[in-house]
Amino acid sequence: GAVVSQHPSRVICKSGTSVKIECRSLDFQATTMFWYRQFPKKSLMLMATSNEGSKATYEQGVEKDKFLINHASLTLSTLTVTSAHPEDSSFYICSALRTGGWPDTQYFGPGTRLTVL
Amino acid sequence: AQTVTQSQPEMSVQEAETVTLSCTYDTSESNYYLFWYKQPPSRQMILVIRQEAYKQQNATENRFSVNFQKAAKSFSLKISDSQLGDTAMYFCAFMKHEGNNDMRFGAGTRLTVKP
Numbered sequence: 001g002a003v004v005s006q007h008p009s010r011v012i013c014k015s016g017t018s019v020k021i022e023c024r025s026l027d028f029q030a031t032t033m034f035w036y037r038q039f040p041k042k043s044l045m046l047m048a049t050s051n052e053g054s055k056a057t058y059e060q061g062v063e064k065d066k067f068l069i070n071h072a073s074l075t076l077s078t079l080t081v082t083s084a085h086p087e088d089s090s091f092y093i094c095s096a097l098r099t100g101g102w103p104d105t106q107y108f109g110p111g112t113r114l115t116v117l
Numbered sequence: 118a119q120t121v122t123q124s125q126p127e128m129s130v131q132e133a134e135t136v137t138l139s140c141t142y143d144t145s146e147s148n149y150y151l152f153w154y155k156q157p158p159s160r161q162m163i164l165v166i167r168q169e170a171y172k173q174q175n176a177t178e179n180r181f182s183v184n185f186q187k188a189a190k191s192f193s194l195k196i197s198d199s200q201l202g203d204t205a206m207y208f209c210a211f212m213k214h215e216g217n218n219d220m221r222f223g224a225g226t227r228l229t230v231k232p
Binding site: 032034038042043044046049057091093095097103104105106107108110111 | 150152154159160161162163164167169208212214217218219220221222223224225
């Protein structure tokens with residue numbers, strides 16, 4: 001299979017602090033990973049594309065200084081929410097792109113629920 | 118830009134019956150990929166089925182099959198012999214063949230399988 005993990009699964013933090021979320025592809029290497037945000041009962045909104053060894057590509061309207069992405073290795077991407085505020089509370093999901101298959105397919109992590117007090 | 122439309126916010130089906138979820142998309146690309154993902158209450162996104170646009174044959178995965186109509190830009194999912202475990206949100210997704218492999222999702226259809 002293609003397994004992607006996320007850590008932590010839940011995090012509660014105080015307003016103004018920073019939170020780091022990790023996304024790991026456990027049984028394949030992923031040059032490309034994606035970060036999504038999902039509001040309650042809504043679809044997934046792509047925030048950014050994370051590329052190993054280069055800068056992330058952010059979607060329009062996503063603040064790159066607030067949502068820092070680092071793709072340090074072929075199996076790990078991190079999303080840091082800086083100076084978090086209550087409006088950043090959401091469900092964050094990552095995916096890793098598995099290539100060389102038919103077709104290239106995104107496999108998803110289990111998500112991280114962020115609550116900012 | 119590509120858009121994906123799922124016009125059925127909610128659907129229900131009796132256990133063991135068949136249900137079809139609809140999806141349409143808009144693109145000027147000639148080659149692309151289409152996916153159906155399932156998100157159960159655990160919120161883990163699970164790949165259900167995938168289709169390459171240049172393949173005319175409809176994809177099937179056990180009880181799941183698609184009806185891909187390229188000219189109509191339609192990609193419906195049929196679930197046969199529905200099971201209680203099929204209760205979930207179902208998302209249709211589009212990905213270009215070339216590019217950075219980002220996916221665009223539809224708004225989702227909440228499917229409830231009733232005993």
